[in-house]
Amino acid sequence: MSQPLLELSPLEYEHPFDTKAMDAVSRTPGLDTLVRQFNKLAVEKFILIQHTGSSIKLGPTQLPDIYSLLDQACDFINLTARPDFYLTWDYAVNGFTVGIERPAVVLTSGAVDLLTPPELLFLIGHELGHIKSRHVLYHQMAQVLPMLGSMVGSATLGIGELLSLPLQYALLAWYRMSEFTADRAGLLACQDRDAALRVMAKLSGVPQSRFDQYDPATFLAQAQEFQRLDFDALNKLVKFCSILDNTHPWTVMRAAELAAWIESGDYDAVCRRETKSRAAVVFESGQTFCRSCGYRMAGGEAYCPHCGTAIL
Numbered sequence: 001m002s003q004p005l006l007e008l009s010p011l012e013y014e015h016p017f018d019t020k021a022m023d024a025v026s027r028t029p030g031l032d033t034l035v036r037q038f039n040k041l042a043v044e045k046f047i048l049i050q051h052t053g054s055s056i057k058l059g060p061t062q063l064p065d066i067y068s069l070l071d072q073a074c075d076f077i078n079l080t081a082r083p084d085f086y087l088t089w090d091y092a093v094n095g096f097t098v099g100i101e102r103p104a105v106v107l108t109s110g111a112v113d114l115l116t117p118p119e120l121l122f123l124i125g126h127e128l129g130h131i132k133s134r135h136v137l138y139h140q141m142a143q144v145l146p147m148l149g150s151m152v153g154s155a156t157l158g159i160g161e162l163l164s165l166p167l168q169y170a171l172l173a174w175y176r177m178s179e180f181t182a183d184r185a186g187l188l189a190c191q192d193r194d195a196a197l198r199v200m201a202k203l204s205g206v207p208q209s210r211f212d213q214y215d216p217a218t219f220l221a222q223a224q225e226f227q228r229l230d231f232d233a234l235n236k237l238v239k240f241c242s243i244l245d246n247t248h249p250w251t252v253m254r255a256a257e258l259a260a261w262i263e264s265g266d267y268d269a270v271c272r273r274e275t276k277s278r279a280a281v282v283f284e285s286g287q288t289f290c291r292s293c294g295y296r297m298a299g300g301e302a303y304c305p306h307c308g309t310a311i312l
Contacts, residue, residue: 002076002190002191002192003076003191004075004076004078005076005077005078005188005270005271005273006078006273006276007078007273007276008077008078008188008270008276010129010132010133010181010185011289012270012275012276013181013184013185013188013266013267013270013275014133014181014184015177015180015181015184015257015261017177017180018133018174018177018178018180018181020177021170021173021174021176021177021178022138022174022177022178024170024173024174025138025167025170025171025173025174028166028167028170029166029167030166030167031167034141034145034167035137035141044098044099044100044101044140047098047099047140047143047144048098048099048102048104051086051088051096051098051104051106052084052086052098052104052106054088054089055086055087055088055106056086056087056088057084057085057086058070058085058086058087059085063087066085066087066107066112066120067085069117069120069121069124070082070083070085070105070124070128072121072189073121073124073125073128073189073190074128076125076188076189076190076191077125077128077129077132077185077188077189079128079131079132083097083099083102083103083104083105083128083131084099084102084103084104084105085104085105085107086104086105086106086107087106087107087108087109087112088106088107088108088109089108089109090108090109090110091108091109091110091113092108092110093108093110093111093114093115093123093199093202093203094107094108094110094111095107095108095111095123095124095126095127096127097127097128097130097131097135097136097139098136098140099136100136100137100140103131103136105124105127105128105131107120107123107124107127111123114202114208115199115202116195116198118190118192118195119190119195119196119198119199119202121186121189121190121192121195122186122187122189122190122192122195122196122199123186123199124186124189125185125186125187125188125189125190126182126183126185126186126189127182128185128189129181129182129183129184129185129186129189130178130182130185132185133178133181133182133185135178135181135182138171138174138175138178139175139178141171142168142171142172142174142175145167145168145171179254180254180257180258183196183254183257183258184258184261184267186199187258187261187262187267188267188270188271191271193262193267194216196258197216197219197220197255197258197259198214198216200219200223200251200252200254200255200258201214201216201219201255203251204219204251204252204255219252219255220255220256220259222252223252223253223255223256223259224256224259226250226252226253226256288301290304290306290307290309295307
């Protein structure tokens with residue numbers, strides 16, 4: 001039975017690839033400078049205006065049935081502050097989140113028309129997951145860094161553009177990995193495994209006129225077969241080069257990662273709130289975080305150096 005996940009922390013479900021990739025970003029020279037410049041240039045305000053200036057803002061009196069799904073998703077993943085909610089015209093199944101101080105979730109008209117309510121809950125929960133895990137700042141920087149790099153590069157005979165490339169690729173690599181965490185948040189929001197995987201299939205190209213012919217078992221087998229390609233070094237290289245500049249991983253890969261999380265039993269453990277009492281979360285990479293404040297620890301501490309929480 002679906003129910004709100006009280007006191008849910010993102011550290012209970014964040015994907016280890018997300019954590020590992022963010023570690024790489026934090027070690028890349030230039031990140032602090034980029035954050036300062038990003039705030040100085042008020043890029044966030046520009047992005048927010050760009051994405052919401054021609055969209056419909058939803059609320060209790062504006063398409064209330066869709067707006068109620070935002071409320072439900074927020075309740076289920078324990079996100080107390082409601083973001084603004086918009087619809088924009090685009091017939092691709094898509095959603096995105098903009099804004100840090102005042103975040104806004106934007107869905108496309110195609111998503112509303114082509115997804116069922118449980119599937120919409122997954123998509124909305126996915127976007128709320130980015131807010132809950134504080135992904136949005138780095139997402140926006142990954143989107144604008146190529147533009148800023150070109151501007152700096154033009155002013156410094158290309159040197160600035162070259163210097164931005166390591167950080168640009170590190171951010172894009174993390175951006176792709178953060179999608180795995182957001183997919184887990186989406187599943188926790190809808191608590192419907194079949195609906196979550198149907199969204200992946202629709203994102204992959206199942207047409208509306210053939211929804212009745214979609215076979216989830218065959219799609220999942222395709223996703224698992226795709227994952228097995230990683231054992232071949234040549235396929236690894238092809239896959240890496242083909243998504244180097246992309247912000248999202250392949251949809252079938254996302255489906256395989258989500259299915260693996262379900263099959264591991266970790267999804268059920270979160271839903272049963274067996275993970276709620278963790279004072280610290282240790283990821284597969286070995287990195288330890290304080291569950292109370294999110295502080296990144298060296299490992300072995302009896303108390304969190306930041307907030308003092310006892311690490312049991």
